[in-house]
Amino acid sequence: MATLRINGQTHEVDADPQTPLLYVLRDDLQLNGAKYGCGLGQCGSCTVLVDGEAVFSCVTPILVLEDSEIVTLEGLGTIDDPGPVQAAFIEEQAAQCGYCIPGMIMRAQALLQKNSAPSDDEIRTALSPNLCRCGTHMRILAAVRRASETMQANEAGAG
């Protein structure tokens, strides 16, 4: 039995501690955001946040996550109330098949939490571990820029 903090909630999970986080998210907690892409940490479809860092959930056993704060796509917003990065992806229509997009959103979220005004180069570099096969890259970049603007405006508004 492992205890995990996911999207602000504590979950008791009855899974082998060596199980990669991805399978616990998808199968035990029925969270669809993180996707299986390669199981090797090569494509980024499974990206989630662990203590604010973008992490490949497919190669991260839950045994090293007991004290960590995990955030998945579902933790950023809902279909009725999407978070700023999700909203930006909808606004820019930044998806074709969309399978890679949750990972892109999580990596963008990690970047923007640390640097709310990244340069284009910084965005590309940050997204480089993640692959997209449909060729949606231009829109993904535009969505991250848009999210950055929203988040800065929110910060300014809050401050």
Next chain:
Amino acid sequence: MRRILLGIVVLLVLAAVGFFALAWRSEIEPVTAGTAAEFDPELVARGAALAAVGNCIACHTVPGSKAFSGGLALPTPFGTIYSTNITPHPETGIGQWSEEAFQRAMREGVDREGNHLYPAFPYDHYTLVTEEDNRALYAYLMTREPVDAAVPDNDLPFPINYRPILAGWKLLFFDEGEFEPDPDQSEAWNRGAYLAEGLGHCGSCHTPRNRFGALESGGHWSGGEAEGWAAFAIDETSPAPIPWDGDSLSFYLANGWHPHHGVSRGPMAEVTENLGTLPQADIDAIAAYVASVMGEPDAERQSRAQQILQEVESGPEMQAVNAASQTEAGSSDEIGAAIYQSACAVCHEGVRDLPFGGLHLSMSTAVNAPNPQNLINLTLYGLPAADGVRSAMMPGFGAVLSEEELLALFTYIRDRFSDQPEWNDLAERIRATRSGEYHVRVLPSDGIERGPSNIGASNDDGDT
């Protein structure tokens, strides 16, 4: 009293004059950059191969920028030095350099205007290069695309920022002079020695440095450091569990990996990527020379190597399970074993062959070396993908493994996959690396393109 004073003044003046005489180098007249047509294409082609041996592009190119346009930050213990633009641009590059000026820079470490160069430019090795080869290199560089790119000023403290002081450094640590073949050795050996000791400048990284940044005399190839990576000993003290020989070195240098040694990474990735373009004879020559410096492994090393190879051949998965079950429940060793089993074994004991599968860690030099740095670097930052070419990849685990978990993992790995004693500086190195205090440059395994800057630990700007 007055006489004494006068004497002191005279001595000081003499010293100053002497120093000046020692330090002073004349400017060589600028020339108008030649055109490509002035150079024999065959000479240019030879220069291309030599530039690959020298790995010039690695230091003289900021990733993503034009080749040879300089500006790459090279962190040293003394401060940051920026590599020069060596394209033939007349203002920002070496377009005004005559061949004579280029020859002098390679031979003496002095630029066209007569300034001493910092030994970050490894003229202590390049001085061995023949005039003929320098001519080819010059032809190659002068026919590259001239790039208008000014390089930032070096960031060095006084008095190191005062270039004439380098004359003193040279007096102490620099032996000028072309390579002299050893008549007792074969032609291939001499060719290998010439390339490895000269343009190849292996010793720049693989030889330890003293506190003046000079190569330690007597420490030839006994292991050094480069850009945050251990450059392992490549003499008879090589820590490779499976001893290198001419064939394995040749394969490794040409391909950037070997089934018994893994893939080259860190700054070595750039070296092998470049060497991959050389004629096989030159690679073989370098390999033969390096193997001769390493010497024949003794019987004990050889039998241990045989044993490792046999173990790796026999069902690896079962071994791992047994090893994990033998550990004490809840112990640090158990944690280390569990992390290894769940995060590492899939690739490192998987079915995939090298270079795209992971190396069995009992064959890993990083695991068996006296210094755990490379194991730490790889685990934290992984091996990022090269852009658009097949390359070995490994995910980094820096974001999810705590210092305690890393310590447990490495201790377990060291214990299980080597017969070496525990690393006593392990915890400190983990801490310093993770915190970014110890700078590491992270490169994909093909080397030519440097890795994404956010993968490295350091926040400094030298990475991009």
Next chain:
Amino acid sequence: MRQDDAKSGVTRRSVLAGSGALVLAFSVRPLFAQEPTVSPPPNGAEPPGPPGSLEDAPFLDSWIRIDAESRITVFTGKVEFGQGIKTALRQVAAEELKVGPEEIQLVTADTARTPDEGFTAGSQTMQNSGTAIRHASAQVREILIAEAARRFDVEPGELRAEAGQIVMPGRDPVPYGEIVTDQLLHVRAGPESQLTIPSEYQVIGQPFQRVDIPAKVTGEVAYVHDLRLDGMVHARVVRPPSQSAELVEVDTAAVEAMPGVVSVLRDGDYLAVVAEREFQAIAAMRRLAEVAQWREEPNLPDQTRLPEVLESLERDVGTVAEEGSPEFSGDVYEATFTRPYQMHASMGPSCAVALANDEGVTVWSHTQGSYPDREAIAEMLGMPLEEVRVIHMEGAGCYGHNGADDAAADAALIATAIPGRPVRVQWMREQEHAWEPYGPAMMTKMRATLDENGRISNWAYDLWSNVHSTRPGGAPSLLAARHRADSVTLPPPRLNISQAGNGDRNANPPYVIPNKQVFWHFLPDMPLRVSALRALGAYANVFSIESFMDELAMAAGTDPVEFRLQHLEDPRARDVVELAAERFGWSSEQLPRGRGRGFGFARYKTLAAYCAVAMEMDVNPETGRSRVVRAVSAIDSGEVVNPDGIRNQTEGGIIQSSSWTLYEAVTFDDTRITSIDWSTYPIMRFRDVPETVEVHIIDRPGEPYLGTGEAAQGPAAAAVGNAISNAIGTRIYDIPLTRQRVRQAFAQAGG
């Protein structure tokens, strides 16, 4: 519903009796149809077929149903895989039904519910399903108006449909749901429809947001991968290590004893595990793979000798096009190009869920063809067709025939072994890479001469290729069926020259050339498993033709764009070429060293969308690294339904094709595939993505839909090749144009 029926007194019989009159009524109304107007048939001959896919599924209620609450459901036999058709098809229906697109429910390919529209392929969804739904919607609207007119005794001309209601003078508007009755829409579609005229479009041509994106970006159930049924178990297949491998021995006892393992299946060379939890299934699969012993044959060709290999496989030749009598004398220009095996390489490995019970087998799959896949699966299982149902759910982008159908077969086969429990199968990454059918390797050889005016006078084009489609049409196309004990093998395909083309797609150049001949040297044997990859042969054929056009332009001393225009007569072709060149700022001026510009044009399938792409590339000859800096395209895919959908598809096509062209080749040794993950089959990453990609659309309201999805693949590839060639002053004839090849070509050219 029942109440309405009683009130209106309409019976099924009455409607059926009236349907003939309705159809007749439509066909005499003035038309703005997309299809050419068809005259009424002379004296009782077979009536002309209705447009698009309506011909195969002629009943209107196969396509559109409206319930008593006025909820509209549209059925399509096509599927969504990221190309945005769920949105575009809703727009088409909404336009004619006079409602908002969001008010329409769309059901995609389900063998129990939707029409059979074969495969979703060839950029034909808008042509087939879009046209059918458009006409069906317009006819339904007119039926509703006619019915309202009859019921309320008003002249039909005084009624109109608006916002889901029939509006009439002197009465409150009546919602569709109150007019529609049980069998009102169960009528055959007529050959003609009263389509909304372009000037009155409300919905068509608007960039409506994709309906599927919000769920995808918030983690709702969006893919078959996300489907969880009660009591579902997880299965993994242990694929052989190579296509020649035969299972010699496997001791399953240890695996059966592993935690969570429900069952280990062996049927000939087919091996699979089923476990309660997904990761247990993976662990069991790994163990099973370790203990399985296989016998393998080194029967793969030498990939370093691709041209010889392809030539040696030739068994037949077909004439694709022939005009005049080509003669080659004087200055003859020649070139040979090759294209390696390339992958779909979907981001999400193929997945399916299946449930077997007394009623039969139900399979949820991201197949591109639910009906053909059902046929293949039924054949494999030896079950009657009616007992197999295939329901489409989205998967990751497939770009053609990837592992989807095979995963569906895996799930179906495994499910029949444990009836009553739903089985989810997902392929592992290395299985997807190693077992998906690849885009076939090709070689093309061309010869041409120029006349005294610098125009092409003679042209010969020869291509060597396998067939580009081995989709399910039967069990032999499924891996599971091939690996089972009573295995079936695919009969060798035959050469077939069609208008839209296959391996020969776009082999006939779009240019006016007086003497030309085009041959397909056909290779029936497939040393590597191949099938449809986005654009089929058009990718390599357009790359070859457009590269060669640049060489001929250079020989003629003419600017490449000008040279193309000199040989183009079709005004729509000229329009896209000119628009792309203009927006790009095309010129013949020398670019700075290390930069190159390139152009590519094609009319997809020679009968569909027109697309031109201009590119500027940055090429570093020392490292060989090449990067697209900017791409500017122009596309004409007929009438635009959703401009943003066209843009999205074209941008994606340009980037994907650039990735194919710069980096991608499936590698293999003499026995096994060695491209088994992203490390060994690299695709474009963000650092190499262009700075800008522009798509300029030429809208042709009222013209037929021409499809979009595959139009950019060939032109983008050609633009990449031509831009690199322009930058380094020499050409690379073999795809991919890798760093190593760029470096070598540059060095050989005296760089």
